[in-house]
Amino acid sequence: MAVVSYIDAISMGLWEEMERDSSVFLLGEDIGEYGGAFKVTKGFLNHFGSDRVIDSVLAESAILGAATGAALVGMKPVAEMQFADFVTCGFNQLVSNSATMHYRWNLPVPMVVRLPSGAGIHGGPFHSRNPEAWFFHQPGLKLVAPSTPYDAKGLIKAAIRDPNPVLYFEHKRLYRHIKGEVPNDDFVVEIGKGDIKRNGRDISVVTYGSVVHAALEAADILEKQDGVSVEVLDLRSLMPFDKELILTSVRKTGKVLIAHEDTITGGIGGEIAALIAEFAFQSLDAPIKRVGAIDTPTPFAPTLEEFFLPTKEKIVTALRGLAAF
């Protein structure tokens, strides 16, 4: 066990998988010599060599298509989009090729795409995206979004070992701000399994990624100030996601808030709300509530971005509303 940062946990997991399986290789912009824009792959080139850590040309569609092709013939590429925002440049490769090949051809495509995503770093509209909703909607892609160093290491390992295309959303604001205990040895966090980060009786918060931390802080406030017991359920995997865990939690508490950093309309929270409405209707004591970013591009100025983002305060307000219902 060691206490490591979220970013170091990702590096650890990547490194271990590359040691473990020689067919794993990295493909992305500035990942080799430079060690990556955020330094996730610092030191990798020296150790693994240029055949396994490849500094690509600046061409996201070629990167994603090439990862698909290499995976198709049995290698295990881990492609990086320097910022999640740039995945749109290769959108067609993911949704038309990577996602559909197993269904159409019965051939596995064991590739991973790492996507440094998320806002709150003054990145503006093109360095702050949470693009998961588009890919959530595409059958054939798996999506994971760790919120802690433990989950980050376990999920990058699981993603690499999965025979399907897995999009790995690593939240860049969490990189150096979140630290946690991570086993030094090999372990995997199963894709499709959520995690109760905080047990509670009165309200369920279904969330993932950066908002898990805001939800935990909000839950603390509700407990200490209002005597309300809030359960925080961290999805960890977005596709497939842990339907049973969600429904069990809601059946227990009867009240649910879904919270994510992605914009509210068309965010995956809507799908989760529909699931709960259909399968746990009898258990509900209040309408299903959602908190997400407002429906705008991510603005740059700090006052604008603060208004844009879901915050601990907005979650507290929503929880109090539910508690009072």
Add this chain to the structure above:
Amino acid sequence: MPASIKLKSARVVAAHRPNAGKQHLSHDELLQIYYFMRLTREFEESIITLYRQGKIIGGAFSGNGNEATAVGSAFCLKIEDYLFPMHRDLGAHFVKGQTVRNLMLQHLGRGNSPARGRDGTGHYADSSLRIYGNISHLAAMIPVATGVALASKLRKEKSVVMTYIGDGGSNVGDFHESLAMCSVMKLPLVLIVENNQYAYSTPIAKQFIVEKISDRAIGYGIPGFTIDGTDVDEVYAVSKQAVDRARRGDGPTLIESVTMRMHGHSVNDGAEYVPKKLLDKWKKKDPLLKIEKQLEDKKILSRVIKSDYERKISEEIQEAIQFALESPYPPAGDAAVGVFAE
């Protein structure tokens, strides 16, 4: 001169090609090429007929006029090489070893087709033959082919990847991103642009102002060649050179093979926008007539062999049609399974 060539199955022909190392084609090889070209022409004619009879649904494509390009280029490939064909390269599938039956099943969307009815026409993959079919987004497979070439290089396999694109398709971003990646990394890709004068209804004058598409190779620092796509010897020689270069580790080549799209974009397109004069001009350069005349003049193709081939091809296609028509569509519930690999 042999009375007739004993034809093995297409798969065996692809596997055991004795002169695969040579630059020029032997008489036997020319006969094999002629067979594949004739097979392709007849197969596609039967597809059009089946479509008009309502037995093929959705649509159908014809590569009439492209037979020398598809067959001549694929003929350079070894068993360990990868083929990423486009919708007018049916001949390449046969050369690589695909059966007439399987391609017929594909077009009829049957449950026992290579893609199990999940996709039609040439949109299937057969990893045992290293054939990976195209998708409808043009040029979208070139990055995938690039990735396969990358894997070949990383694993030191010496396998070459051959893929195709059209004159219009060579404007798509993926074409350029792939050449950027392949040229810098010296990946073993052979990219053949089939300039058949039209992209659907759009003539090449509206697609680019350069005289030769192969000049785009200059922009990537790689060799580029413009060739007569109706001449099988030229197609083979230049493709072979490109394949050898790729196999040596020297990187990609761009080949522009000039032909004519003799039919419409698809079977639904009457192509009235093509000037009749243009079609008449290219009819005289029909690659099938060209190779027939060439082989007859050289006394390689006798009337006996020719009618022997025609009979064999007709039988094989009829058998395939019969088999496909008698094969069922996949069961409805199958639609729900197989999104993910286990």
